[in-house]
Amino acid sequence: xxxxxxxxxxxxxxxxxxxxxxxxxxxxxxxxxxxxxxxxxxxxxxxxxxxxxxxxxxxxxxxxxxxxxxxxxxxxxxxxxxxxxxxxxxxxxxxxxxxxxxxxxxxxxxxxxxxxxxxxxxxxxxxxxxxxxxxxxxxxxxxxxxxxxxxxxxxxxxxxxxxxxxxxxxxxxxxxxxxxxxxxxxxxxxxxxxxxxxxxxxxxxxxxxxxxxxxxxxxxxxxxxxxxxxxxxxxxxxxxxxxxxxxxxxxxxxxxxxx
Ligand SMILES: [Zn+2]
Numbered sequence: 001x002x003x004x005x006x007x008x009x010x011x012x013x014x015x016x017x018x019x020x021x022x023x024x025x026x027x028x029x030x031x032x033x034x035x036x037x038x039x040x041x042x043x044x045x046x047x048x049x050x051x052x053x054x055x056x057x058x059x060x061x062x063x064x065x066x067x068x069x070x071x072x073x074x075x076x077x078x079x080x081x082x083x084x085x086x087x088x089x090x091x092x093x094x095x096x097x098x099x100x101x102x103x104x105x106x107x108x109x110x111x112x113x114x115x116x117x118x119x120x121x122x123x124x125x126x127x128x129x130x131x132x133x134x135x136x137x138x139x140x141x142x143x144x145x146x147x148x149x150x151x152x153x154x155x156x157x158x159x160x161x162x163x164x165x166x167x168x169x170x171x172x173x174x175x176x177x178x179x180x181x182x183x184x185x186x187x188x189x190x191x192x193x194x195x196x197x198x199x200x201x202x203x204x205x206x207x208x209x210x211x212x213x214x215x216x217x218x219x220x221x222x223x224x225x226x227x228x229x230x231x232x233x234x235x236x237x238x239x240x241x242x243x244x245x246x247x248x249x250x251x252x253x254x255x256x257x258x259x
Pocket of ligand 1: 104105106107108109121122123124125126
């Protein structure tokens with residue numbers, strides 16, 4: 001069969017650093033028939049819009065030349081299009097999965113990739129897919145105010161929303177209720193789905209909700225949260241970056257409030 005030369009887009013990562021190419025107007029995902037530097041093996045990454053790209057992890061942070069630079073995946077949101085950032089997130093999740101699923105977790109035999117998103121153990125005859133860690137995040141309204149918290153694991157001084165990982169056997173709504181109770185001591189009502197967002201740090205899905213305060217006084221879970229209070233629209237603290245669903249939940253409340 002005749003092989004046509006194809007131009008690929010390359011999502012290359014050293015740890016959580018994404019390789020980007022400098023252009024006159026900014027930074028872009030590198031393209032070309034060949035990867036811009038030697039790689040072990042690459043993964044084909046299909047996207048919902050029907051396009052595909054190649055992804056790989058790099059062994060060192062050596063740059064091909066000075067036309068390239070590394071940018072943290074999260075920070076890349078500031079430099080590339082929203083669409084490219086979303087694709088980079090999927091590529092990163094698959095690269096991370098590939099690195100962490102070399103062997104069968106049940107028997108230790110080497111796994112082989114039998115589809116773009118699955119691997120197979122020929123010994124156990126088991127198929128394995130990338131694991132997605134589901135987390136909830138919730139905006140809680142009380143009258144004209146919303147609950148904003150500062151979690152100890154936030155990278156920065158901003159205030160965000162209560163969030164936490166789904167546990168085995170829980171519904172999302174049960175998880176929302178439990179996380180709010182554990183972290184703040186509050187009871188909530190009217191839990192409503194808002195939207196969701198893949199969160200590739202390294203393999204999450206954030207599911208956003210809104211809710212109304214029902215009862216209780218704020219009692220922070222000290223090892224998780226360092227601050228938490230209800231804020232009105234005129235005294236909001238520093239907010240999360242625009243790329244997060246937390247910020248979209250807050251912005252949506254602000255828009256509603258102002259309308
Ligand atoms: Zn096995």
